[in-house]
Amino acid sequence: MQRVSPTSTIWRTIVSKARKNVFFINDPFAARSFSAVPVVAAAKKLHQPEIPSDFQKWGSVGFCRTSKFASGFNPLQPKPLDSIVDVHRLKDRYPEDIASVWDDYHIGRGHIGATMKAKLYHLLEHRASECRYFVIPLWRGSGYTTMFVQVQTPHMIFTGLEDYKARGTQAAPYFTLTFYTEFAESKDLVLIRGDVVFTSKLTDPEAKWLLETAQSFYLNDARYKLVERFNRQTHDFEFKDVLQVLDMPIL
Template sequence: MNAGLSVEELEARSKQERERREKDALRTKREQERVPLPEAAGTAAHATKTAADAKPASAAPSREEGPNGVKPLDAIVKLEMLMDKDAETIGKIWNQHHASKPGRLSALVPAETYRQMARRAREFPSFILPLPREQGAEFFWLQFSGHQCYFTSLAEYKLHGEQARPYLVLTHYPELIESKQIVLMRGELGDADGAKEGQSTLMTSEDARLLVYLLQDFYVTGSEAKQKLVEQFHREPATFKFEELMDAVNRLG
């Protein structure tokens, strides 16, 4: 881990990319707000179609799409059919829907857990997580963007920055956070749709599940020491030690 970019350089690059994405999102929003007016000779039907075709200003920018195209929640499940169900039943429906889909993960996140993670994600939008291997570990760079979290190989991120391939994209759907006190999570493994039998060529489902667990552990549910590592990565990058991160992961058992 001594080769390549330092923690300070990684954080600086991440900050630059966040600022660029924010500018792109603002530009996209402004463009979406410019709804073209129908021509004077046009009909009322033409005017209606023009307004219907225009994306609302709140629509997510294209950068928010995952490796296989992230669908809005109402394109995955009919929300009206869930409103009379309790959280446990909704969770079963959600997980059963994804169980037969290779390269997909799903989970039910308690509302307060997600609120805490979202708050910390805004303050600490990037981090590094290791997956233990037979020899050493493989490190992954994570980056929050809105209700999504992108994971990519740290080695690829050092080489390609934002152009690095997404190995895993998590999308959180907060539509039921007030009414049911839950958030639905959907995970998509990169390259799963294009690989044989839907299995990702970049990451196994087991590794993806471990990354999801580690994300929640270091950002919300883990010890104070683990959460301080996330803070140290951003606030005191010169003192951040990969060895301490590895020790924290190795003590999971």
């Protein structure tokens, strides 16, 4: 478990490091989720576009639900929305029905399913373009583990702060989110899919809490000021302010 640093030096170092070592590149596979597939199967798909090198860093640690680093998997395999649900059949359904189908699909499947209004997604997208990084404490019993968050819509990645400090872009993601915008214009609805990468490090309930909490920091005006401070006035950022907002004790 971690304690609050008495100075802001650590945050300046982390933000500076993050800006130099971005998890993502400009993603040509927008609005997609990812899964790992065996190398043998991938060999049959050589005609598909090459996956950018930055994604291979994540593929090398196995982008799948497992309790340890995976081996024998190829770089990340893009997973379009129509491979998860029948997009054509949903086009004529009401937004409430689509949200219900999406939620039901993810029940008991080891993933997190959620939805949000398109207007809120666009606000998150705008704010994340200006303030990409943040830190969120995850309470566990008698203390907390700090998660490092990076947003580059339509993706959001969570990893342990200590892992990121030690490994940079080679740090394994604990939890990933993908925002699907196929119904944003026609239904005012954005679908969200979360994947817990390492179940030994993060439970599904914890992942759901992180999803909701991360959204609150980008969508709530008062909380977003802390995100701005972390990215723009790092020397003024105090981690204890985040703890207080989340009603967590300062250890």
